[in-house]
Structure formats: structure tokens, C-alpha cells
Amino acid sequence: MRSPMPSNTRCPLSWTPSTTRGLFKAMTTTTHGKRTIAKAEKNRVPESLIAAVRDRLSRNERVRRTLPHKGRLHIDRQVPFLCVYRQPPEYDDAGTEQLVRGEASYLIGSGASAFHDSLSKLVGTVVNTLSAEFGAFLIVEIWSSPDGGKANDPAVPSVLPTFTIQAPGTAKLDNAVESLRKRLQKMKILKHGVEVQVVRGGTICPPGMKPLIDPPRAREMNCWKIGLMVPPVFRKANTSVEFPLLMGQLRRSLSHALRHAYFQFACDRTTHSPDHFHTLGRKAVVKAVWDIDRQLAEVSNQFDYLLQLTPVNPTSAWKEFEAGQCKHPPEFHYRPLPVDPALLKRQLYKIPIERVEDPSLQRLFEEKQEELELKLTMLRDRDTSRFKHLSMALFGGVNDAVLRIAKELLTTLPAKSSPSKANLYSAKQFAACVQKEIDHYRGVCPDFKAKVVISDDASGLIVSRGKLMVNSDLMLAEDRVAALLAHEVGTHLVTYYNGRLQPFQQLYSGLAGYEELQEGLAVLSxxxxxxxxxxxxxxxxxxxxxxxxxxxxxxxxxxFHSIHDDYGLSKRAAYNVVMRVYRGGGLTKDCVYLRGLVAILRYVQKGGDLNPLLVGKMAVKHIPIIKELQYRGVLGKAPITPRFMQDPVAIGRLAKLRGGTGSVVDLVTDLKTNGRVG
Known part of the structure; x- marks a missing residue:
């Protein structure tokens, strides 16, 4: 135990009240000094970061840096523009920063006056570096208009939301401003139009803030500026409650409008001449996108939806149905489910799609997530009365226009007599033809690793994950062999492997709703x-x-009796048609073949190019997005071209369709008149 200090011993330091006050003052001063330094550090962009930005941009390398006050600088590559948003310091401007996050070049920063000089220096560095590359530079700054007005409430259709473009007084940006105005004017918010007004002259910056670059310096660097005040329809007035679906729609529309303005500016004011406005979209894809694409593919790859809905006993069920004089419905058996739909749904909705900044890619992923959820529900409800309604939600039904075409085909085209045995191909013979076709494509592309498998429990022909399954009892007419090779191998397998050779896995597993276009393209082939x-x-x-x-x-x-008796199909053919329609509990997928053929014929007649459709498995609505991603360099061209697309006769037939007005009935008539089919 320590001995107490003697009372007469003097302490080395006398702790008098004045000493305590002095020490406290010194400590407070030191702490205050540290806080002041920390605050100063927080209110400026580090010089090292500015230097790094300059260095990377000069070498045309991507810049993606976090800034103080939760800011972000993202510049995909050397481009002649920067989209800017500054957070107002005096209130919570919820959601507005999301409007710039999808751009190829954007800045999110604090609008606090203490941060202005430092942020201005960073922006000046960006402008100076890129203006030297392009001869001119454009800053588009976005902010939201004040909350509370009826024009900012999407639920009040009587007063249209108003976008205000602030433009320079000079006419030199008129084309870019007009391009932006026209695209904004086409926007719809909750099915209602918008108002767009243009204000010329004056200071272009958000209320209460100073310009990021003062006018004399901007003129030196040939830097131009456009301001855009956006109605905050994406949130509840005077709150931070956002409307995420409305925000997603607004982001996609606004991003396209901005891209048109960038494009016009680049053509008019810079030394750069982009080929298309989409080339000014994002090319670099951040890690979050690859992660989400991979996670969606992991869910999709755990089950083969169509295989799980296809009966494993189609032949024996037919024999029983026929033996019962076609009076009793057959009993179908299915493969056991390899997954628990509820657990897989949980995995599916853990995928953070909201982290994707690119609005086009985000929507593709959202659609796929929704479709996978619906397919999992259908697997859970397989062979129940609920299944049919889920199928209608996924594939739609038959409208009157398509039904009229179907009945016209059945009543106009005569049924062909059954081919003789000598003209039939067995499953083994057809599989040999398929293998030759696969060998051809593998010679063109070693990554074409398709297989053909003869199976007792396959229903006719079915493509499953890069392999073609052929029912062992299949018999094919000779005049159908080339057509089925083009359909199954040249379309389904080629688009599958083309999709695998693209960076996004969704293109081989299939974007949401891809079946209609895929089957339409296959029938066209x-x-x-x-x-x-x-x-x-x-x-x-x-x-x-x-x-x-x-x-x-x-x-x-x-x-069955309607298809056989009223429309003249043989009993076995009628059974096969009806079996496919009632599998799982009522599957409406088979209407997409004719519906898809009508859609693809219309697309070709209007001059549509088939090449973008070969990149992978997509829906008609995805064609513009696929083309956009190709322009942006995110996707490449289809590496494998179907054999029929290189055949002079097929090329001639395709050319004949362009500009035409014929119906799908005319396709068969044309072949009977000019081709080889009877």
C-alpha cells in the first residue's frame, strides 16, 4: 500500500484555482483549434483529390470520388459536359440528387457558402481539363422548385408540373436549349403532360447560391451553362417522403432529355461529333450493377421454369386419353420442384436494385425481379386453380385481333394430308441433323457449347439452358427439318449463347417478357x-x-373436341396443342408464338433491323434500350450470326418483307408461290 505524502512535502505543481483555470483555457483553446481545423477540412475538397481528378481526366480514365458532405464526383470518361446538383444547406431537399446520378458525368456537392470556393476549384479543374480536349464545355445544374404549389403535386392534374430552363441570353446555345425543351415537353407524369418554360439571361444557379464558375473565368475556358428547375413531384410536399416509382420514371425520362441537350451542344460547340445521343450515356458500369446482375442470375438459374411446367408423361397420358375415347381429361405428372419458392423469393427481394444509378439498367433489373417473383408463385401454385390467373398475368391472354388472325389461318389454309413414312425423320435422325448444326456454330465460335439430348420425358422439342431436348417418340416431316433447325438452333440456342457472351447475364437467362419476341423471331426464321x-x-x-x-x-x-372437330386437326395434333395449353393448370404461353410473329412482321415491315434482336433474349419494349446500351458501348454486337441470316435466299425473303403490308397469312402464300413449301 502506498504511503501518504507527508503534509510538509511540497507538490511539484501547485494546483491553485488560477492554475486550473489556465489549464482549462489552454485545453479548450487546443480543442477549439482542432475543431476549427476539422471544420475547415470538412469544408474543402483536398488538393490531392483535385490533382488526382486532373490527372485521371487528362489520361481519359474514369473518376469516381467521394466528396465532403456526402458528395460524389463521377465522370465516366472524357465528355464535354457535367451535370451538377448542390444540396441546399437550409432544408432537406429529399430525392433531387437522384436525378443526376444516372448521368455519365455528374457532381453532387454541398451548397453551403463555406464549401463554395473549394467546390468551385474542383469544378474549374474539371472544366479546364475537358474544355482543352473538346474546345468547349457545358455545365447543366439541376435544382428543385419550392414545395407546396399545386403544380408540384402529381395528384392534382388540373395544374401541370412546370420545368423551368434557365438559359444564357446569347443565341449560341439555342439548339441545345430547344432540344432539351422538346424532350421535356414529351414527358408524362402520372399520365399527364408537363409545362416547360425557358427563361433567358440572368445568373444561372440555384436560389441563394453563387455560380460555381464566375462568368469571366467561364468565358476564358469556353464554358457554357444551362440551369433546370424541376418540380418536386417525386416527393410529398414539405416532407422527405419520396415516391420511388415516380422517381424512377422521372429519372429515365429526364436522363434521355439531358442526353439530347448534351448531344446538340457537342455537335454545335465542340470539336467532338458523337454519332448518336445515346453515345453520351454511361459506358463504365459500376460494381453494384455486376453484383445485382449476378444475384438475379443466381436466382433464375436455380430453376428451369418451363421444364417444371412440362409433363413428364405426355405419351402415356395420350394413350390413356385415346383409350378412354377422348372423354376424360388426362392426368399429367411433373418433375419435383428443386427449390422452395418462398425461400427463393426471400433471396430475390434481398437484391438491392435501388443501388443501381443507371436508370435504364435499374428498370431492366426491376422488371426481371418482378417476373421471377411471379414465376416462383406459379411454380408454387402449379396444378391448382390459381395457376391460370398467374399465367394470364405473366403472358397475357388472347385479344380479339389475334383471335381473328388465328381463325383465319385455320379456315383459310387447307390441312395437309399426313406425310408418308418414307418422309418422316425419327428423333435419332433429327438429333443427328441438330448435331451437325451445332458443329457448324461451334466452328464459328468455340464458346457455342450447345448439346442435343434425346429424352423420354421431353415434350416434343424444348430448349433448356443451352441444350435441345428431343422426345424419343418424335417423328418429323422432312419439310419441317430445316425450319426447326432455324427455330431451335439458329434462334433459341444462338441467342442463348450470344447472351452468354455479353457482360449481362440477363441476356441469356432472358429479360422480362422475352418469350413473345423470341418465339416470333423463331417462327420468322x-x-x-x-x-x-x-x-x-x-x-x-x-x-x-x-x-x-x-x-x-x-x-x-x-x-380438344373443338380443335379436332371444328378446326380439323388430327386427334394426336389436337391433343398436343391442348396438352400444352392445360399444362401446369392452364398456361397461356402458347399464344405468344402467333402474337410474336405478328409483332416481328410489323417490326420488319417498318424497316427494323434484326441484328440487335440477336444479342440475347429480350422483349419488343427492350429493343430501344438494347440499342442504347450498344451505342453507349455497354453491350457489343451479337458475336454469332444465325446461318439463315447469311443465306442469299433468306436475305432476299427478308428484304421483300421490308416496306410491305402483308399479314402472317401471306407468309405461307408467298412460300407456296415462290418458295419450296406446299
Missing amino acids: EYLVGGLTNSRMRQLGARVVAVRQMADGASFVEN
Whole structure:
């Protein structure tokens, strides 16, 4: 134990009240000094960061840096523009910063006056570096208009939301401003239009803030500026409550409008001449995008949706149905589910798609997430009364226009008599033809690793994850072999492997709703190789009629007799059509073949290019996005070209369709008149 200090011992330091006050003052001064330094550090962009930005931009390298006050500088590559948002220091401007995050070049920073000089220096460095590359530079600054007005409430349609463009007094930016105005004017917010006004002259910056670059310095660097005040329809007035779906729509529309303005500015004022406005979108893809694409693919790859809905006993079920004089519905059996739909849904909705900054990619991922959720629900409800309604939600039904076309095919085209045994290909013979076709494509591209498998439990022909399954009892007419090679290998397998060779895995697993365009393209390929027969078109028409009758409440037996008795299909052919429609509990997918053919024919007749459609598996609505991503350099061209697209006869048939007005019925008529099909 320590001995107490003697009372007469003098302490080395006398702790008098004045000493305590002095020490406290010194400590306070030191602490205050540290706080002052820390505050100063927080209110400036480090010189080292500014130097690094200058260095990377001069070498045309991507810049992605975090700034003080939760800011961000993202510059995809050397581009002649910067989209800016500054957070007002006096209130919470919820959501507005999201409007710039999808741009190829954007800055999010604090609007506090103490931060202005430092932020201005950073922006000046960006402008000076890139203006030297392009001869001119454009800053587009975005801010939101005050909350509370009726024009900012999306639920009040009587007063349209107003966008205000602040433009320089000079006419030198008129084309860019007008391009922005026109694109904004086309926007819809909750199905209502918008107002767009242009204000010229004056200081272009948010209220209460100073310009990021003063006018004399801007003139020295040939830097131009456009301001855009956006109505805050994406949040509840005077709150921080956002409307995420409305925000997503606004971001996509605004991003396209801004890209048109960048494009016009680049063409008019810079030494750069971009080929298309989409080339000014983002090219570099951040890690979050690859992560989310991978996670969605992981969910999708855990189950084969169509395989799980296809009966494993189609042949034995037919024999029982026939033995019962076609009076009792067959009993179908299915493969056991390899997943628990509820657990997989949990995994699916843990994927943070909201982290994707690019609005185009974010929407693609959201659609796929929604589709996977619906497919998992259908697997859970397989063979129940609920299944049919889920199928209608996923694939849609048969509208009257498509039904009329289907009935026209069935009543106009004569049924062909059954081919002789000598003209039939067995499953083994057809599989050998498929293998030769696969070998051809593998010679063109070693990554084409498709397989053909003969299986007892496959229903006809089915493509599953890069392999073609052929039912062992399959018998094919000789005049259908080339058509099915073009359909199954030249379309389904080629687009699958083309998708695998793209950076996004969704392109081989299939973007949401891809089936209609994919099947339409596959049937078109049958026409291009001269194999679209009367019986094939009647089959497609019968599928549509059967789907409509199933949706309207007809039983399996009623539907079978209608297809056989009313429309003249053989008993086995009618059974195959109706079996496909009632599998799983009522699958409306088979209406997409004819619907897709109508859509692809219209697309080609209007001059549409088939090449973007070969990049992977997509829907018609995705064609503009795929083209956009190709322009931006995110996606490449299809590395594998279908064999039929290189055949002079097929090329001639395709050219003949362009500018035409014929219907799908005319496709068969054309082949009978000018081609090889009877």
C-alpha cells in the first residue's frame, strides 16, 4: 500500500484555482483549434483529390470520388459536359440528387457558402481539363422548385408540373436549349403532360447560391451553362417522403432529355461529333450493377421454369386419353420442384436494385425481379386453380385481333394430308441433323457449347439452358427439318449463347417478357428458310384458339373436341396443342408464338433491323434500350450470326418483307408461290 505524502512535502505543481483555470483555457483553446481545423477540412475538397481528378481526366480514365458532405464526383470518361446538383444547406431537399446520378458525368456537392470556393476549384479543374480536349464545355445544374404549389403535386392534374430552363441570353446555345425543351415537353407524369418554360439571361444557379464558375473565368475556358428547375413531384410536399416509382420514371425520362441537350451542344460547340445521343450515356458500369446482375442470375438459374411446367408423361397420358375415347381429361405428372419458392423469393427481394444509378439498367433489373417473383408463385401454385390467373398475368391472354388472325389461318389454309413414312425423320435422325448444326456454330465460335439430348420425358422439342431436348417418340416431316433447325438452333440456342457472351447475364437467362419476341423471331426464321408450312401455321392458330377457350372456361375435353372437330386437326395434333395449353393448370404461353410473329412482321415491315434482336433474349419494349446500351458501348454486337441470316435466299425473303403490308397469312402464300413449301 502506498504511503501518504507527508503534509510538509511540497507538490511539484501547485494546483491553485488560477492554475486550473489556465489549464482549462489552454485545453479548450487546443480543442477549439482542432475543431476549427476539422471544420475547415470538412469544408474543402483536398488538393490531392483535385490533382488526382486532373490527372485521371487528362489520361481519359474514369473518376469516381467521394466528396465532403456526402458528395460524389463521377465522370465516366472524357465528355464535354457535367451535370451538377448542390444540396441546399437550409432544408432537406429529399430525392433531387437522384436525378443526376444516372448521368455519365455528374457532381453532387454541398451548397453551403463555406464549401463554395473549394467546390468551385474542383469544378474549374474539371472544366479546364475537358474544355482543352473538346474546345468547349457545358455545365447543366439541376435544382428543385419550392414545395407546396399545386403544380408540384402529381395528384392534382388540373395544374401541370412546370420545368423551368434557365438559359444564357446569347443565341449560341439555342439548339441545345430547344432540344432539351422538346424532350421535356414529351414527358408524362402520372399520365399527364408537363409545362416547360425557358427563361433567358440572368445568373444561372440555384436560389441563394453563387455560380460555381464566375462568368469571366467561364468565358476564358469556353464554358457554357444551362440551369433546370424541376418540380418536386417525386416527393410529398414539405416532407422527405419520396415516391420511388415516380422517381424512377422521372429519372429515365429526364436522363434521355439531358442526353439530347448534351448531344446538340457537342455537335454545335465542340470539336467532338458523337454519332448518336445515346453515345453520351454511361459506358463504365459500376460494381453494384455486376453484383445485382449476378444475384438475379443466381436466382433464375436455380430453376428451369418451363421444364417444371412440362409433363413428364405426355405419351402415356395420350394413350390413356385415346383409350378412354377422348372423354376424360388426362392426368399429367411433373418433375419435383428443386427449390422452395418462398425461400427463393426471400433471396430475390434481398437484391438491392435501388443501388443501381443507371436508370435504364435499374428498370431492366426491376422488371426481371418482378417476373421471377411471379414465376416462383406459379411454380408454387402449379396444378391448382390459381395457376391460370398467374399465367394470364405473366403472358397475357388472347385479344380479339389475334383471335381473328388465328381463325383465319385455320379456315383459310387447307390441312395437309399426313406425310408418308418414307418422309418422316425419327428423333435419332433429327438429333443427328441438330448435331451437325451445332458443329457448324461451334466452328464459328468455340464458346457455342450447345448439346442435343434425346429424352423420354421431353415434350416434343424444348430448349433448356443451352441444350435441345428431343422426345424419343418424335417423328418429323422432312419439310419441317430445316425450319426447326432455324427455330431451335439458329434462334433459341444462338441467342442463348450470344447472351452468354455479353457482360449481362440477363441476356441469356432472358429479360422480362422475352418469350413473345423470341418465339416470333423463331417462327420468322422458319419462313426465311422456306419451311413455314400450312400445317405449322394452322398449329399456331390452333394454339391461340385453345388458349382463348381455356381462358374462357372450357375444359380439356371440350377444348380438344373443338380443335379436332371444328378446326380439323388430327386427334394426336389436337391433343398436343391442348396438352400444352392445360399444362401446369392452364398456361397461356402458347399464344405468344402467333402474337410474336405478328409483332416481328410489323417490326420488319417498318424497316427494323434484326441484328440487335440477336444479342440475347429480350422483349419488343427492350429493343430501344438494347440499342442504347450498344451505342453507349455497354453491350457489343451479337458475336454469332444465325446461318439463315447469311443465306442469299433468306436475305432476299427478308428484304421483300421490308416496306410491305402483308399479314402472317401471306407468309405461307408467298412460300407456296415462290418458295419450296406446299
